Amino acid sequence: MRTLRPLLVSSLAAGLLGTLALQAPASGAEPAAAAPDPIVFVHGWNSSGSTWGTMAGRFKADGWPASHLDQWTYNTSQSNATTASQLSTEIDRLLAATGATKVDVVTHSMGGLSSRYYTKNLGGAAKVDAWISLGGPNHGTDTAYFCGGASCTEMRPGSSFLNALNSGDETPGAPRYATWWSACDSVINPDSSVPLTGATNTQTACLSHGELRTDATVYGQVKSFVG
Template sequence: MLTPRHSTAAVAALCAALLAPVPARAAAPAPTAHRPVVFVHGYNAGPGVWGPLRAHLQAAGYADSELFSFGYDTHRSVNEVLAGRLAAYVDEVRRQTGADRVDVVSHSFGSLVSRWYVKFGGGEGAVDRWVSLAGPNRGTATAWACALWDQACRDMTPGSYVVRNLAAGDETPGAVRYATFWSDCDETVNPDSSVPLDGAANTPVGCLRHNALLDDPATVAGVRAFLRQ
């Protein structure tokens, strides 16, 4: 049986519990103004190559928090290592930004990494637009020069396991929208016709060297326009 003193203490404790602040739930990320863009660099390169394109997109209204550069060891296997790491990176970008889908812009070897992710690694449901700048999408004979000791080079050779599987069936599967930009003077991707894909918006950029597509004004404008569609 509660005494008056005990009863008063119990009521006070109940009131204190009712008036205590409720812990706030973690706020969900606010939707971004644009779909986040994930850049995937090429062989023997790094995230720094995207400086010019990032600057162009920021000038067009993208926030720095909407632009992400995936960095990775370019000497590893596309299908066994790199595509899975890209998948985890994209998942983290989506978590941070609250976006359902991202856009992927890749250069050179990065095109194979990101295509494998889209086609075989679950990327169909996470990628809205995919862009390849000078990607060896059907392989490049240049890669034979380093294929003896480098797995990534082997993956880029014509007829490799990676190239064959990416070409099998639909080259541009799912609801993802695809675009390629290619040069007829590319010293790295041979033949030049390796870049365009069936089902993609394929844009010739004229006579540009392989890395020049990264900061060529017309190419950059084309990428920006494709992402806005």
């Protein structure tokens, strides 16, 4: 019995060390993947956050937490400068709620103007990682002559709002900028209004203005750009 005791102790010690080795993290193991940046979706004129249902649903299916997908709604008749101030508050709220340091901003149509004002004039460039414009009237659109109110006036080519917004660097600061435009978009005229100097500018297939939000190919490209 005395002879067996050292062997038994040795066997137990070896088993314990083996168990600890299995529980210890392997050297060089990959760290857990970080959560993606939260996304703020900014809709266009006479619309609401619900218009992003298809795209937000695709992001959710591809792993974005629901808490990181903000289909924001605002009053589209007000000045885009006023909306930009409200967007600043919303982005600060989302960053605090998620613990993130930056957001991605995905916009459709007029939503590109308030969000660009935010990045250029309200310190947003420090809080935005990727900025995306789908069919944005970045240099104005003739169709804005057929609607009224402050925001429509600002969307008209040559408006003082657009002249100031586009003065100097059209894509200021650290954010990565991208636009998508379609030759079949009858809302944005001319088509050349959408692309921005310094951005990644992509022409889509023959899509309507609304289809830029729902097209699967555009979604895949947007997803790849925001990472």
